[in-house]
Amino acid sequence: MPMNPTCRSRRFPHLGGLGLVFGVLILMMLPLGSMADEIDAALIDLSDRSFEVKQAAVDVIAAGGDPRAGTLLEALLGGNLYARESDRRPVLVAPSPGGYRLTDALDGSDLGEVERGAVKKITINNRMRNQLRTAIAALTLASPDPEIRLKAAQQMLGDANPIVVEAIRDQLGREDDQRVRDYLDLSLALASLRDEAPAARLAAVNALSGSLYPAARNALTKLLSDEPDPEVRAAAERSLAAIEQKLKLNAAAETLFFGLSLGSVLVLAAIGLAITFGVMGVINMAHGELIMIGAYTTYLVQQAMPGFLDYSLFVAIPAAFVVAGLLGVLIERSVIRFLYGRPLETLLATFGISLILQQLVRTTISAQNVAVQNPSWMSGALQINPALALTYNRLYILIFALMVFVALLLILKRTALGLQVRAVAQNRAMARSMGVRSARVDALTFGLGAGVAGVAGVALSQLTNVGPNMGQAYIIDSFMVVVFGGVGNLWGTLVAGLTLGVANKLMEPWAGAVLAKILVLVFIILFIQKRPRGLFPQRGRAADG
Amino acid sequence: MGVASVMRGDRGGQAMLAVLLVVAVVVPILNLMVPESSPWHVSTYTVTLLGKYLTYALLAVAVDLVWGYLGILSLGHAAFFGLGGYAMGMYLMRQIGDRGVYGHPVLPDFMVFLNWSELPWFWQGFDLFWFAALMAILVPGTLAFIFGYLAFRSRVTGVYLSIMTQALTYALMLAFFRNEMGFGGNNGLTDFKDILGFDLKSDATRIGLFLASAGALALGYLACRWIVTSRLGRVAVAIRDAEARTRFIGYRVDRVKLAIFTFSAMLAGVAGALYVPQVGIINPGEFSPLNSIELVIWVAIGGRATLYGAVIGAILVNYGKTYFTGAFPEAWLFALGALFVIVTLFLPKGIAGLVGMIRTWRRSRSPAESAAEAAP
Amino acid sequence: MLRRDPIKSVLLGTGLVLGLTAGSMAQSADDTIKVGVLHSLSGTMAISETTLKDTVLMLVDEQNKKGGLLGKNLEAVVVDPASDWPLFAEKARELLTQDKVAVVFGCWTSVSRKSVLPVFEELNGLLFYPVQYEGEESSKNVFYTGAAPNQQAIPAVDYLKNELGVERWVLAGTDYVYPRTTNKILEAYLKQNGVAEEDIMINYTPFGHSDWQSIVSDIKRFGSEGKKTAVVSTINGDANVPFYKELGNQGVSAEDIPVIAFSVGEEELSGIDTKPLVGHLAAWNYFMSVDDPANSSFIETWHGFTKNDKRVTNDPMEAHKIGFDLWVQAVEKAGTTDPDAVQAAIIGLETKNLTGGTAKMLPNHHITKPVLIGEIQEDGQFAVVWSTEEEVPGDAWSDFLEGSKDLTADWTPPVMCGNFNTVTKTCLGAQAQ
Structure with a gap:
């Protein structure tokens, strides 16, 4: 019997993370007013049954440049965004005696109290989560809060898109938080590995020596497979050896x-x-x-x-x-x-x-x-360095x-x-x-x-x-x-x-x-x-x- | 030394053997001769069940020999039982021949679908019954000998020894669970077809296995009686009661222990070998430490250091399990658990001791009567 | 000394033994049709199997409300094989010979099915087996209403490959026959699709494994080498909770390394704190969250029957429901509960799935099933993210295993064989004799 010839998938074509960021940055330069209708439509689309439609909606919302879009996307990612059954408008909910108290997700206005059945949670899937994280990172890299910038920089680490690299270079110019700078520097070094000039590659290779980020190791391994310049090769091998050495110690610990x-x-x-x-x-x-x-x-x-x-x-x-x-x-x-x-x-x-x-x-x-839950302080890990984490x-x-x-x-x-x-x-x-x-x-x-x-x-x-x-x-x-x-x-x-x-x-x-x-x-x-x-x-x- | 001499003074044992003899005669007749419609008919299901109980009883006797008379609480006798079972299982597996689902002439099914290309070396020879039968005794015996040699020589005793036997069976269980071992992993060995050319599904074969189990139990019982009534047995009891003193007197305590422990393991192996064709499957679950604990409990319930008590305990607990798992599936563990507690608290000598307790109680109630009884 | 006649005591003992055996014989009444339920109610498997026992009891109850079957009431006979594999065989024999049940619904693990298989074949009983399994089997007496590997594992891998762009694979499983076989099939399938040897990592752990630190750390390392990595998990029941907890704590999120599980359903999730699992996947043929009128009414009946509206439903429950419906139909069609007649009548019968579409009993005693892939949500339910457009027929013998690629099963005349070699045109094994 043939193994499953009939199963065809319902495909969800999707803009990849790169395309999304690209779109965000281009659209940010366009005048905003004309997009209001589109965003309104997108907000309704968020509660669509199809993940494909939802993803397109997220793209539009992220591209809209509305300052509150970040909050809305965060709420969606955190599973806190609901849709009102009557008009499918996305809302935030808080439990209240009569059911739920609703807040408009975009403008924060109070929408009164409803019964529990009147709202439905907006579900997301794996792909959307990734999409949302990248979108939020793009929206928040210039945030005034250094913690938020840090998260954004981490999320964008290793992204090779030239526009992203440009944005990172911009941010680096005015960034004053050292931790964020480290990530941005690393991102730039990773990007420079693909530079035309051997000297730039060499500098990047040396900068990555001993870095414990998996992205650094992977980029160096990849570089070694097709690097023409012998000097850069030798440096890359040294850098990689230094990384391996450190990784071994960490693995032992x-x-x-x-x-x-x-x-x-x-x-x-x-x-x-x-x-x-x-x-x-x-x-x-x-x-x-x-x-x-x-x-x-x-x-x-x-x-x-x-x-x-x-x-x-x-x-x-x-x-x-x-x-x-x-x-x-x-x-x-x-x-x-x-x-x-x-x-x-x-x-x-x-x-x-x-x-x-x-x-x-x-x-x-x-x-x-039975389900015994973990308090929040029991979850997660104490990150000693990028290669060593002790779970709490x-x-x-x-x-x-x-x-x-x-x-x-x-x-x-x-x-x-x-x-x-x-x-x-x-x-x-x-x-x-x-x-x-x-x-x-x-x-x-x-x-x-x-x-x-x-x-x-x-x-x-x-x-x-x-x-x-x-x-x-x-x-x-x-x-x-x-x-x-x-x-x-x-x-x-x-x-x-x-x-x-x-x-x-x-x-x-x-x-x-x-x-x-x-x-x-x-x-x-x-x-x-x-x-x-x-x-x-x-x-x-x-x-x- | 005849049967009569080893059974002298063992009234419980005499009765037990007599019952065994009667059952061994009556059950086959009621199964094969009496038509199914008759209320006197004993179904094949019952025959197989009784056969299984008898192999458990033999196992319990083996445990009682080392625990009751030698003072070694083995929490690992299920390991010897399991090894004997696996030896027989391997023979039965080889007997399937090309009747497996893949029709491979030599390899058992589980090897075919895990892409084994040839029979591993340790499976060689198991197509011969005598070889498998020998292995069912020798493998547990050898393991017990090596383990005992190390443990008794370095004087590991008491709870330490008990926990070590538990570690032994636990390690074996984990090892047999591994599919790389070549014993069928978690599924174990199953789907047996015939034994010595007889179809395992036929009533006559089942009766044959039932009779073999009864015979093995009788012989095993007599052998254990022979040991405990011999000089060796008396030294064993001395070791149980005062090990250091026995050693100082000049007995080679470790050798006595080793001999009896090894013999007991072989007996457990025989029980395992008879168990497998009757239940139709052997898998690593048999090595589970809990199984070993359970069988110690059979002995305790029947009455330690009586041998026949072990037989009673094994049959009674297992019958209870069969009955209660069917009749009160939700609550049977309460009953079983309570039984263990009650027996340990109120019947320290088990059911075999119950007779003595009743006797004492009656005597204390009417001293005149008991005096009259004692007179002749 | 008590003066006890030795003959009397022998008679007493013999009488006791025979009395015990007689006591175990249940009287069978003729005015009911008995339905055997062979699920562990104690021991390690009780966690999963007690729910299935309740399911069968509910189905029997519902059928009786509809007026029974062939004018008789159905009567469920429940026994407890206590997660003890030899005991499964013994209890199966008890159900068939002592209680004289017309059909048995039961078993969960492969080993329990293997243990009872010879008993059902010898006594010509009927067993409906409701759990996804490794395939490589088709017995005249067993109906497999759970998924075969081609109805769960292969579509799941296709989804990961095509939709998520996965290039590296961790095949992690508990060390027993279902994961072993499934992983063998998947390995062969992946290699056929051009996945290199070094992009596949296979790992086996014992039952109830609870310390996943090293393995999760290995998976993390394996997944950090630049290619999109996914874990295909055939980890059994109990070991899943610590596995997912460790994944969550070591910071492996579903976006980085998604885990697709074949043994984690709603029932298992109800015993887990699902927060760290959100976004991980499972492949089944049924999800409680699927919006379908048949499903809603099934859930409602279930809540009513258990008097607990928090109880979840899951895939093996649906399999029992389908199996039960098909059996009832077959008995009605045959006009008798005689096993041979039911076997002949049931092939080709259809019933509605709870998630839409139809389940059809195929000649190889497997059924057609839709394949659904769901993502775990915070409330312990799954959101369906992908499904096959039509039902996939269950395949007893895998095309990706050396020993079985030429085998098929067909229980209709003239073949009447569970392992028929299509090259040599012979029926293999015991059935050949």
């Missing part, structure tokens, strides 16, 4: 960050277990589900405070600690306390609890995953993992509870005879471990799925980390988690994700043969338990 970040996730997932399993000796198979409960708490907190997404995590962290901690106390009081001294049987009972918790979530909330969510979670670790360490080493916990863990009978209320300590310790698992769930909800099965993804890794580090030693858990994370990421590029993980497991198995009690073995009597 990036891998290290990836490894530490993966490690911090492992540490977070495992650290609660380091208490319930490591300190108390309970083989807590429900640990993963306690993480899940923490993640679901985050979800519920976000549902409960819809307008305050950016602060939701600060509420979720204590909430998850309390919810998972109380659940932990409940589990300890109702089941585990009957099983002390029979560690392997705690495995069976907690496995049963984990099944119940999973199904509980499935029936009370949903079998589907990973960075914060790395820091958070260390904070949790330090807090736990302080609790165990510096508080009365910590002292009692360690006493009970080392010698229950002795501790009791010294007046420690071991039952209370057990409950609190287990609650602490469970609470920390819940807090880990808050962090993990920012990285991955939140669903009934999420706990199972972490339980095995968590046990590996605790055992590798040495049962009963928090430092061991920290070092083990970070080591395994970095080892995994170092191997991943050449072995692939799966094989890297297998190799890490084999490594742990062999390592335990060498050091049967992990990296930091516990010494003394308790070690025989």
Whole structure:
């Protein structure tokens, strides 16, 4: 059977980004008045069903030179532009008691209140987004706000159109912000690579040496393929080598960050277990589900405070600690306390609890995953340089993992509870005879471990799925980390988690994700043969338990 | 040493074997001789289901041998089971011959459509039943031997050992998931046609496999009884209860452990090999660490260190699973989870211990009666 | 010691075993037609499959409101194979032999379908399989109402190539048979279209992969070499959320490197914060957002049935709806639920798609489908940006794979073969005997 001969596309012919800018700049020189009608028509066209028509409309609006066109296009790009059903006029909306309060998108006049059904959002597609960004950049390169100029300069980087280059040269003449100048300089250097004169090319090549922008590297690679002048060639090769050298260093730094970040996730997932399993000796198979409960708490907190997404995590962290901690106390009081001294049987009972918790979530909330949102400060990346960016969510979670670790360490080493916990863990009978209320300590310790698992769930909800099965993804890794580090030693858990994370990421590029993980497991198995009690073995009597 | 001597004193085991014998005689008759319309007819579905339970029971016995009598909580026995299953699966795959969907004379379907040009070396020989059968025992045995040799020599014990066995099965699962390994990746091996020339779809073959499973369970059970009643078994129990002391007395603890662990792995391999033709598929999911945990739970529910308890536990839990997944698809995990919790809390010796508990309870209620009972 | 007669205890034990087996036999009533539902309600696949179970229950309910079928009421029999592949085979056998269902709607993953396939062939049952899959299969007993690769993957790549000018390709998938096969087909297809080896990057990750840092960074590097790059994603369910999050955070936007997914639908998006995904693409045969009266009424019924007007609809749900309609028609045409009669009757039958056009059951047990490409919107819905003008017939055997380019499937006489070699004019494999 022939493979799909009948599928013909509905094509959307489209002015490319270059053509658009070209058009904008030419049209800007024309008298404006005659275009008002055209713009009015274009505004209506924005809510057309066809993306083709919409794109043409955007071109017209951008070319109109209306000072508010930029705002309108921004609103369109941001998905904030609606069309009034009655006359299809584009409007901005704000929620109001009766429905929406409308503002005219172009002149900003108040258009009164309407019901929700009276306006419809104007959708855009991938191509339009690109078109809009370029159009906005062209409109805003001369903006008085340096931040806006910076964005525009970034968007126009590497654009080879002579008119654009001319505009950039113009702007460079009056630009006083250094960051914007850098981008404009780079753009000009890239343009000069295509200059007729070898001397101009040579200067450009030298200017690009060591630049980490992908555009610079690509332009140099391209230049090398057809450069006639030997001197420019040699310079280009040197420049490129300098770039490659820098990129390698950056890639190494990036891998290290990836490894530490993966490690911090492992540490977070495992650290609660380091208490319930490591300190108390309970083989807590429900640990993963306690993480899940923490993640679901985050979800519920976000549902409960819809307008305050950016602060939701600060509420979720204590909430998850309390919810998972109380659940932990409940589990300890109702089941585990009957099983002390029979560690392997705690495995069976907690496995049963984990099944119940999973199904509980499935029936009370949903079998589907739930959407936990990222606050704005968790999105995006910290740009160190053009080739190295550290994503904020990973960075914060790395820091958070260390904070949790330090807090736990302080609790165990510096508080009365910590002292009692360690006493009970080392010698229950002795501790009791010294007046420690071991039952209370057990409950609190287990609650602490469970609470920390819940807090880990808050962090993990920012990285991955939140669903009934999420706990199972972490339980095995968590046990590996605790055992590798040495049962009963928090430092061991920290070092083990970070080591395994970095080892995994170092191997991943050449072995692939799966094989890297297998190799890490084999490594742990062999390592335990060498050091049967992990990296930091516990010494003394308790070690025989 | 006869059957009678190894079974002496094992009343639960005697009853279990007797039930097994009766079922093995009655079920084939009810399946093959009784017409389908009769209420006494046992459907082929049931026969296959019982066959599957029996292989699980054998696996549970293998786990109980190392956990109950040697004190090693293996969270990786599913790995040995899976390896035995894969060996049998490879044989069954080769038996398909040119009846695969692409009609290739040698290569299994999944290799054809992933553009393999020839059979990889480790698939050679699996067209012969005896070779595959040998591998189903030797591969798990060898793996257990190497793993045990390293672990027991360096005295990895307790939870460390448990977690390491878990790492082992987890690593195997990830490895078998990889399509490059040449074991069919996530899909595993399936669409089997026949075994030793007998059509796998025929009732008679299914009965045959059912009987083979019953036989393997009986033999495996007797072998384990023989071990636990032998001198080796008594040393094993000593190791379980006081490892250091046994070592100081002069026993080679690591060798005893290694021997029993390896034997147990081989038994698990046999169970796997019998399991695959009855369920019709083997895939990496069998290596899942959760499976290993589950089978430890069968043993715990049946009653640890009784052997026959493992059989009861395996059959009961799996029957419960079959029944509840059909009858209460939405709620069966609650029931299963609650069962695990309740058994650990209230029946620390499992169902096998229940008899003893009832006996004690009755005795405490009417001391006179129990005294009278004790008299003869 | 208790004086227990050993014979008595043996009898007791035997009775217990037999009692257990008898207990599992359900009584079949003659006044209803049973419809089996074989979808995981627990385990990893429950996320996707519970919705399909509800869909079949709704369809059965609707049909009964219309007066049932052949004068009888339909009765759904739901079982839970618990995302456990051998259990799928066991449950399929239970449905067919114990519950004696007339038809089964079920399975999601390829492995579950492969697991039950021999059971359906042995017992001559009927299975409607609603999910897009890798092709390379056509069984007499299975009807594939989801997309074959030529109804999803190839049009998607055409769109990227022609409309977005993509020149470099990242084929990223979860390591199992559907992505493997799809990527093989796409690789061959791209090379035929003049794409160089070094412009294709193939990457496989395990199920539920959650740490995408290195891979996204590789994709970014691969895409920064001057040519327009796109990612064709066959990443399975759960791994998608962290993948898209990582893309968003590392600053890879849909304008730079668009991702087109074959396994991400409305249901999956409902569990994701969609803000960073806006503009990424998906290729399906159905989108909830398509404005069509049939679709609106389907959504309305669904909301009514689930008593939740936030529940989304998705592509496999439509596939079940189409499969169910076709089956009902075939039973009415044949006047019986007998599998052979239904198999013969169903070929050539047509029903309306929810997005317009018709779905027709082809002789190879696949159906005709329109191909739609949608962009993810902030509200978790898709805006259709491209579609085929007419329906594409499903192709069981890919023309781009070495082993299958000469094969076709035709379940009408005189061929009656699922893997017929058009060169040697023979039916291959087991059916040859």
